[in-house]
Amino acid sequence: MTYYVCKCFFTNNIFLKKYNMHVTYYDDEQFKRDFLQLLNKHGCDTEEKVQEACDEILCEVSRRRRLGEESLRRKEMIAAQYTPRHPSIYHLKDEYLSPEFLDLVQFCKTNTSSSQEDIIGKIKVCKADRVYTFPIFTEEFCRLFVEEMSHFEDCDCPKGRPNTMNKYGVLLNELGFDENFFTPLREHYISAITSILYPDWGGASLDSHKAFVVKYKLGEDTDLNYHYDNAEITLNVSLGKTFTGGELYFGDMFEPQKVTNKNTNFSEISHVPTVALLHRGQHRHGAWPISSGERYNLIIWMRSSAVRNVCCPMCHNEPDLVPTVGFGDGFTKQTETVDVCAV
Numbered sequence: 394m395t396y397y398v399c400k401c402f403f404t405n406n407i408f409l410k411k412y413n414m415h416v417t418y419y420d421d422e423q424f425k426r427d428f429l430q431l432l433n434k435h436g437c438d439t440e441e442k443v444q445e446a447c448d449e450i451l452c453e454v455s456r457r458r459r460l461g462e463e464s465l466r467r468k469e470m471i472a473a474q475y476t477p478r479h480p481s482i483y484h485l486k487d488e489y490l491s492p493e494f495l496d497l498v499q500f501c502k503t504n505t506s507s508s509q510e511d512i513i514g515k516i517k518v519c520k521a522d523r524v525y526t527f528p529i530f531t532e533e534f535c536r537l538f539v540e541e542m543s544h545f546e547d548c549d550c551p552k553g554r555p556n557t558m559n560k561y562g563v564l565l566n567e568l569g570f571d572e573n574f575f576t577p578l579r580e581h582y583i584s585a586i587t588s589i590l591y592p593d594w595g596g597a598s599l600d601s602h603k604a605f606v607v608k609y610k611l612g613e614d615t616d617l618n619y620h621y622d623n624a625e626i627t628l629n630v631s632l633g634k635t636f637t638g639g640e641l642y643f644g645d646m647f648e649p650q651k652v653t654n655k656n657t658n659f660s661e662i663s664h665v666p667t668v669a670l671l672h673r674g675q676h677r678h679g680a681w682p683i684s685s686g687e688r689y690n691l692i693i694w695m696r697s698s699a700v701r702n703v704c705c706p707m708c709h710n711e712p713d714l715v716p717t718v719g720f721g722d723g724f725t726k727q728t729e730t731v732d733v734c735a736v
């Protein structure tokens with residue numbers, strides 16, 4: 394299967410950390426027309442500062458254009474140079490998964506016509522709409538996995554970063570985790586659950602993903618701005634180590650025409666190690682700053698080409714496909730589709 398990115402990847406959703414804003418950039422003229430007023434309000438109020446923001450955006454766009462090829466090159470270099478600390482964890486085994494999770498998956502597989510209500514007793518329903526948690530990994534697996542991430546961070550290999558909002562983290566496909574870990578985890582375990590919980594968001598037709606680890610630490614990234622994900626369904630696992638603060642918060646679903654309401658009532662969810670949290674990608678969320686320690690989270694953005702081929706979750710139009718390498722952003726030229734934008 395060939396996967397694609399949507400052309401909007403090179404223009405939309407560019408995050409300016411200094412001003413806490415996501416922007417769209419086609420050219421200087423459009424950018425100033427659409428964002429100058431808002432930028433001024435956020436403290437970007439001199440010609441030099443605006444120019445600096447434009448330069449930063451152009452730099453990000455050029456990084457995005459080179460991303461596919463560079464990621465492939467990094468993956469090859471890592472495969473040739475990196476010696477894993479715990480090679481065994483690159484292959485998914487049931488012993489890494491919590492018994493409760495294995496039970497849940499088994500139940501979902503043997504009761505495929507179950508409704509959400511039928512599995513509610515087996516998972517925790519959060520205050521935020523359609524957000525669920527359940528234990529997924531064992532403590533021992535989380536410990537080994539975090540050790541592997543730290544070991545990789547400390548090595549000299551080239552490192553890509555998960556997205557514009559997280560500077561510290563690891564792209565797990567580059568490290569070689571997709572083939573024997575995350576693809577089987579999605580296909581043989583998580584899909585059974587999402588088929589029941591999110592049939593309307595492609596939960597039964599997930600066919601690609603982007604898996605990465607984000608790290609929060611005082612002096613590095615400490616929090617995560619309010620946003621929605623480039624995913625139909627997101628799985629977020631707290632891996633440790635020990636930390637205080639850093640609660641996740643959920644607001645409303647993203648709606649293209651709706652102006653962000655700063656007074657949204659957020660539902661806070663504290664996230665404990667070994668536990669997975671599932672939510673819809675378009676359900677906007679963020680993470681409050683940690684106040685001490687180090688926090689590692691595994692994020693899997695799961696995609697359904699049947700859903701996104703109709704409506705790109707980032708520009709909310711029919712996607713304009715651009716070839717790339719690997720899973721890209723999960724778009725395909727297949728014709729079987731589910732129209733969630735119409736919903």
Ligand SMILES: [Fe+2]
Nearest residue numbers: 620621622678
């Ligand atoms: Fe997110």
Ligand SMILES: [Zn+2]
Nearest residue numbers: 399401705708
């Ligand atoms: Zn798009």
